[in-house]
Amino acid sequence: MRAKLFFLPILLMLLSFSAQANWEYKLADEPQIDEVAVKISAEVNKLPDPLFMGRKDREKVNQLMEAVINEQRAHADQFASQIKAYRNEDSDKHWKEAERTWLTLRSLGKSKQDLIKLSSHATQDLVTGFGPSGVIQFKQEWYITRLNGEFLVHLQIRSFKSLIKDIFISPVPLIWAIIKVIFIYFALTWWLANSKRFIEGFKKVQLESSTRPPLWIRLIWYISRAHRAIAVLIAITLSLAGIVKHS
Structure with a gap:
């Protein structure tokens, strides 16, 4: 138990700093996606439900599906080149060029999923089936997934570097975060050390002294049986909330 309590503040600080890094990144201006992805998304949103589609609507779905697949292929190759360029320099x-393409591919992927739901069974088999076309699409999606994974690794590294830079510029938020985590840690340690005595006292006063205690008393007693897990969860939540608020 002592070993778990020793590592708990370290875990709280790591989670807190990670939340701060992500929060700082979200405050940054995000680049806009390419216009072609915006237009495709707008056209997909105009399509009616499959039950109300006519021949022209189904042709439109097939045209948009072909456009999405072609744009995905082109942007995936572009994304790979941009990630390589960022890796070299x-x-x-x-980074902004790669991020723009990443967001564009996300939009194209969303449009593709929507089109699959709206398309005919024949088109769905071509895109997601086990035939030659379906295998090609699977390889393309896997290629994009691997690129996204590499991009997200770079994203986390940039977020961490940004956090370290902010710490050296102004260490006050870090000091305040450490103080809060230490305070929460000691409060949690005190509760875990004394909670059993409080709960036993509550049981004797409220439950054993009455043959039929009220429902809310019994509810508190049932919840208190998981007090350790609840206390740890509250400690982590307070640490993360405090860091995000003051970051």
């Missing part, structure tokens, strides 16, 4: 210019 860590610059904001290369």
Whole structure:
């Protein structure tokens, strides 16, 4: 138990700093997606429900599906080149270009999923089936997934570097975060050390002294049986909430 309590503040601080890094990144200006993805998404949103589709609507679905697949292929190759360029030269210019393509591919993927739901069974088999076309689409999706994974690794590294930079510029938020985590840790330690005595006292006063205790008393007693897990969850939640608020 002592070992778990020793590692708990370290876990709280790591989770808190990770939340701060992600929060700082979300405050940054995000680049806009490519116009072609915006237009495709707008056209997909105009399509009616499959039950009300006519021949022209189904042709439109097939045309949009072909456009999405072609754009995915082109943007995936572009994304790979941009990630390679960023890997060779860590610059904001290369990062923003890769980020724009990443967001564009996300939009195209969303449009593709919507089109699959609206398309005929024959088109669905071509895109998601086990035939030659379906295998090609699977390889393309897997290629994009691997690129997304590499991009997200770079994203986490950039977020961590940004956090370290902010710490050296102004260490006050870090000091305040450490103080809060230490305070929460000691409060949690005190509760875990004394909770059993409080709960036993509550049981004797409220439950054993009455043959039919009220429902809310019994509810408190049932909840208190999981007090350790609840206390740890509250401690982690307070740590994360405090860091996000003051970051």
